[in-house]
Every structure is written in C-alpha cells, then in structure tokens.
Amino acid sequence: EAEVAQSPRYKITEKSQAVAFWCDPISGHATLYWYRQILGQGPELLVQFQDESVVDDSQLPKDRFSAERLKGVDSTLKIQPAELGDSAMYLCASSLRATSGVQYFGPGTRLTVT
Amino acid sequence: KNEVEQSPQNLTAQEGEFITINCSYSVGISALHWLQQHPGGGIVSLFMLSSGKKKHGRLIATINIQEKHSSLHITASHPRDSAVYICAVSVIYFGNEKLTFGTGTRLTIIP
Numbered sequence: 661e662a663e664v665a666q667s668p669r670y671k672i673t674e675k676s677q678a679v680a681f682w683c684d685p686i687s688g689h690a691t692l693y694w695y696r697q698i699l700g701q702g703p704e705l706l707v708q709f710q711d712e713s714v715v716d717d718s719q720l721p722k723d724r725f726s727a728e729r730l731k732g733v734d735s736t737l738k739i740q741p742a743e744l745g746d747s748a749m750y751l752c753a754s755s756l757r758a759t760s761g762v763q764y765f766g767p768g769t770r771l772t773v774t
Numbered sequence: 775k776n777e778v779e780q781s782p783q784n785l786t787a788q789e790g791e792f793i794t795i796n797c798s799y800s801v802g803i804s805a806l807h808w809l810q811q812h813p814g815g816g817i818v819s820l821f822m823l824s825s826g827k828k829k830h831g832r833l834i835a836t837i838n839i840q841e842k843h844s845s846l847h848i849t850a851s852h853p854r855d856s857a858v859y860i861c862a863v864s865v866i867y868f869g870n871e872k873l874t875f876g877t878g879t880r881l882t883i884i885p
Contacts, residue, residue, distance in 0.1 A: 702778075702860055702875030703817075715870055749815050759871045761805055761822050761864065768815035 662686045664766035666752050672772045678740035681769045685734070685754030693763060694727055694737050695751040703751055709735060710758055742773045777801050780861050780876040788884055793848040795879045797861030800842065805864040807873065808835050808846045812857045820846070820859075853883045 665684040673679045685692050690711050695703035706725065708716040711732040720727065724743070729735040739746055749770050753763040779798045787793055797806070808820040821828050821835040823844075828835050832851075837844040848855055861876040 697815075700877065702862070702877050703873075704875075705872065708870070708872075710870075716872065751815070751817065753817075758869070759804075759866060761871070762807075762819050763873065764819070765817035768817075770815065 664752055664754055664764050666750075666766035666769055668769055669767060670770050670772075672774065673742050675744055675773050676741040678738065679742050679771065680736055680738045681750050681752075681771075683735045683737070683752030683766060685752070686764055689754035689756055689764070690732070691755045691758045692729055692735050693753040693755075694735070695753065697749040697751055697768075699748070706737070706750075708758075715758065739771075742771075744773050747771055747773045776876070777874050778861055778863055778876040780859075780879050782879060783877070784880045784882075786882045786884065787851055789852060791851050791883075793851050793855070793881065793883075795846045795859050795861075795881070797844045797846070797876060798842060799844075799861075799863045801863065801865060801874075803863040804866045804871065806837050806844050807862040807864065808844075809860040809862060809875075810857050811860060811878065817860070822864075848881075851883045853885050856881055856883050 692709040694706045697703040706720045707727045709729045727737045749768045751768045752766040755763045781796045805824045807822050811817045832849045834847040858878040858880050860878045862873045
C-alpha cells in the first residue's frame with residue numbers, strides 16, 4: 661500500500677541552527693500539507709500545496725519558515741533559525757485533490773530544539 | 775473557544791469495555807473525520823462522515839449535523855486500541871478544503 665514518506669524521523673538541533681524536513685507524498689496526490697503538532701494538541705496547518713503552488717500559508721511563520729514543492733511532487737520544509745518553541749512533531753499529509761476529503765499522513769518528524 | 779471540542783481528554787478503561795468519545799464543533803462543515811494516532815506520531819484516518827453512521831469492525835462513528843455533534847464508539851475494547859483519537863472537521867472555502875483538529879482523546883485500555 662502506498663504511503664507518505666518523511667525524513668528524518670527524529671531531529672535534534674541547537675537553537676539558531678537551520679533544519680530541513682523532507683516529504684514524499686503518495687504518487688498522484690496533487691495536494692500536500694505540512695502540519696505542526698505541539699505535544700498534547702491537535703495538528704495545525706502550516707502550508708498547503710496544490711501541485712507546485714502554495715494555496716494556504718496563512719499560519720506559516722514566514723520570517724523563519726519556508727516550504728517548497730518545486731516539481732509538484734516531493735516537498736521540503738525549512739526552519740532558519742530554529743527556536744526553542746519550534747520543538748514539535750512536523751507531519752506531512754497528501755490527498756488526491758484539495759476537496760477529496762481523506763488525507764494520508766506520513767510518520768512525522770519529531771524536532772527537538774535545545 | 776476552539777472550533778472543535780473533544781471529551782474526555784483522557785480515558786482509561788478495562789479490556790472489553792464499551793468506549794465512547796465525543797466531539798462537538800461550532801462551524802458549518804462539509805465532513806467530519808475521526809483519526810487515530812499511535813505513540814510515535816503516525817496518524818491514520820478511521821472515518822470520514824457527513825451524515826448518519828459508519829461502522830468498521832469494532833469501531834462505530836455517528837454524527838448529528840443539527841446538533842453539531844459526533845461520537846466514536848469502540849466495542850469490546852482491546853489494549854491495542856490504546857492511542858490518541860482525534861476529531862477533525864472539514865470546511866471548504868474558496869474551493870479549498872481545510873481541516874481543523876480537536877486536541878485529541880488519549881485512550882488507555884488495561885488488560
């Protein structure tokens with residue numbers, strides 16, 4: 661069964677350093693989502709792509725976060741510089757299209773900033 | 775006030791018990807989702823429903839659109855059901871669908 665791939669699974673970094681996460685959605689899925697989940701809370705959308713275009717990045721802290729999906733397939737989320745408050749689980753999800761309902765989630769990247 | 779509220783936040787039960795998790799929401803939705811998150815982070819979609827009731831194995835999800843309320847039931851609970859269960863609602867705006875998540879219910883089933 662096709663799955664959403666994410667790497668790395670775990671990342672420990674010092675504050676002020678740069679960090680990057682990678683996501684490979686299910687083949688053929690046009691819509692890709694990056695979520696941040698703080699411990700004890702539900703996921704919060706950071707950015708949504710439709711193919712290579714950003715359709716929603718209203719909650720993305722653009723002074724330090726950036727995301728790209730250059731060829732409309734895999735995607736990278738970057739944080740520079742990392743802050744202590746960025747410690748969280750970063751989840752990638754994909755769906756066939758923006759209104760198809762079911763999103764398929766990857767295993768997530770757990771980031772710890774020290 | 776959050777758009778999606780779940781109760782209880784934590785639930786501990788004995789193996790075999792009937793489990794109910796509740797979700798209330800305050801906005802107009804196109805669908806409601808129940809998701810399961812195991813330790814380690816991965817999230818799996820259990821149900822997507824916009825009316826009535828759905829059943830999959832020992833899991834049953836119901837929704838009352840008029841009351842803006844949904845429940846997830848687990849019959850004959852088992853320790854492997856221990857996980858965080860998350861309710862999320864879909865709202866479509868400008869042709870785009872956005873999920874808003876509840877904070878989750880942590881379920882622990884004791885053998």
